[in-house]
Amino acid sequence: MSSKAPTLENVRLVSDAELVSTAIGGGEASFEELVRRYQRPIVSYVYRMLNDYDNSLDVTQEVFIKVYNSLERYSCDYKFSTWLYRIAHNAAIDHLRRNSMNSQSIETDNGDGTYQLQIESPNPTPEQDRERSEWRAEIESVVRELPAAYRDLILLRHSRDLSYDEIAEITDLPLGTVKNRLFRAREMMRGLLIERGIDGV
Amino acid sequence: MDQVNTSGNKLEIECPSIEIAAYLDGELSPDLELHLEAHLAKCVICTQELNDQKHFINALNSSLFDGPELPADFTKRIVTNAESGVSGLRQKKERLNAVFVFCALFFFVLFMLGASAPGTITASLDVFGRVAAVFGFAGHLVYDISIGVVVIMRSLADQPAFGLVAIAVIVPMIVGIAYRFSFLRSDRNRPEYLESGSRI
Numbered sequence: 001m002s003s004k005a006p007t008l009e010n011v012r013l014v015s016d017a018e019l020v021s022t023a024i025g026g027g028e029a030s031f032e033e034l035v036r037r038y039q040r041p042i043v044s045y046v047y048r049m050l051n052d053y054d055n056s057l058d059v060t061q062e063v064f065i066k067v068y069n070s071l072e073r074y075s076c077d078y079k080f081s082t083w084l085y086r087i088a089h090n091a092a093i094d095h096l097r098r099n100s101m102n103s104q105s106i107e108t109d110n111g112d113g114t115y116q117l118q119i120e121s122p123n124p125t126p127e128q129d130r131e132r133s134e135w136r137a138e139i140e141s142v143v144r145e146l147p148a149a150y151r152d153l154i155l156l157r158h159s160r161d162l163s164y165d166e167i168a169e170i171t172d173l174p175l176g177t178v179k180n181r182l183f184r185a186r187e188m189m190r191g192l193l194i195e196r197g198i199d200g201v
Numbered sequence: 202m203d204q205v206n207t208s209g210n211k212l213e214i215e216c217p218s219i220e221i222a223a224y225l226d227g228e229l230s231p232d233l234e235l236h237l238e239a240h241l242a243k244c245v246i247c248t249q250e251l252n253d254q255k256h257f258i259n260a261l262n263s264s265l266f267d268g269p270e271l272p273a274d275f276t277k278r279i280v281t282n283a284e285s286g287v288s289g290l291r292q293k294k295e296r297l298n299a300v301f302v303f304c305a306l307f308f309f310v311l312f313m314l315g316a317s318a319p320g321t322i323t324a325s326l327d328v329f330g331r332v333a334a335v336f337g338f339a340g341h342l343v344y345d346i347s348i349g350v351v352v353i354m355r356s357l358a359d360q361p362a363f364g365l366v367a368i369a370v371i372v373p374m375i376v377g378i379a380y381r382f383s384f385l386r387s388d389r390n391r392p393e394y395l396e397s398g399s400r401i
Contacts, residue, residue: 028280028284031280031283031284032276032280035276035279035280036276039271039275039276039279040268040271041268043268043269043271044265044267044268044269045268047268047269048265048268053269056269057271057272057275060279061278061279061282064279064283065279065282065283067283068283068284069283135260135264136263136264139260139261139264139265140264140265143265154261154265155265157226158258158261158262158265159265159266159268161262163228164223164226164228179219179222179223179228180219182222182226183218183219183222183223186222186254186257186258186261187218189257189261190253190257
């Protein structure tokens with residue numbers, strides 16, 4: 001792996017691992033490119049986890065600052081994206097825990113590995129009502145209703161197309177649990193959509 | 202869940218919905234994949250379930266891919282804040298420079314204080330002396346306790362039952378230390394990059 005800092009022209013062609021290496025060596029353009037590559041997916045993931053736009057921007061910024069301060073600890077034997085998502089996952093869960101006074105518990109395990117639904121705000125805004133007229137908005141809305149432990153897996157799998165193995169590494173869950181929870185989460189979503197009269201699911 | 206296929210036979214795979222989900226995610230082993238495909242070929246119910254799940258997964262993928270719009274200066278803001286952090290990624294040379302500058306400033310301040318108020322330096326030296334005295338006392342205490350233990354051990358060594366007592370005390374201690382050590386080792390089996398992720 002070359003430690004020579006890539007130029008502004010070719011920085012977009014360089015692998016994540018090489019960017020990390022040059023960022024550690026002081027390449028500012030390399031870290032900026034890493035941020036540019038992953039800021040959208042990370043904001044998207046955190047936003048849907050927290051359901052709060054402003055906080056998702058703050059948490060994403062916090063995630064990248066932690067990444068910057070820990071670049072030397074990154075092992076290129078593993079995918080950078082997995083490491084980054086693990087940090088984002090921890091930050092999002094920490095944020096939900098800190099703010100758990102305002103919402104229901106994020107870990108509402110019934111004891112048999114299943115989770116209860118979180119009840120959405122009883123007074124949706126007119127904007128939320130308008131959104132629900134669209135198919136995509138219906139799915140977004142159902143995702144918001146999922147317990148955080150399910151929502152997390154749905155987002156990692158369907159928003160970023162991560163494998164079960166990667167999700168297991170990010171969430172620190174056994175592979176079998178990832179498979180089970182993901183299936184249950186989808187079943188819960190399908191049930192909710194059917195309840196709302198959405199066909200084809 | 203036992204389901205019945207169109208020919209009236211029970212499915213060979215128990216509760217196949219979860220396996221169908223893993224199949225659509227491309228996460229089934231080749232053996233299980235073949236097994237499931239053979240089952241799907243003769244089971245209408247599971248084929249319908251496969252189609253339903255596939256439709257739903259496609260809808261999820263297309264709905265959740267996009268995210269919210271970002272502020273125009275978001276990247277720059279993150280990079281600037283990250284690089285302006287005091288802690289974190291710093292070159293060794295930068296750290297040495299920082300230490301050098303700190304020491305230079307410290308001695309400069311000392312010099313200035315010494316020139317204007319000679320009593321200040323004497324007072325600070327006195328504080329250092331007191332702290333050193335406390336550490337000296339603590340060291341002496343440890344030394345005295347060690348001597349006491351040695352004396353007790355020597356006197357016990359003269360007793361005939363000492364061997365048994367020593368075994369009864371020392372063996373559990375060694376076992377305990379070994380157990381603690383093995384516990385620490387097992388903690389380190391976790392990949393380092395995951396450790397850093399969890400700490401973060």
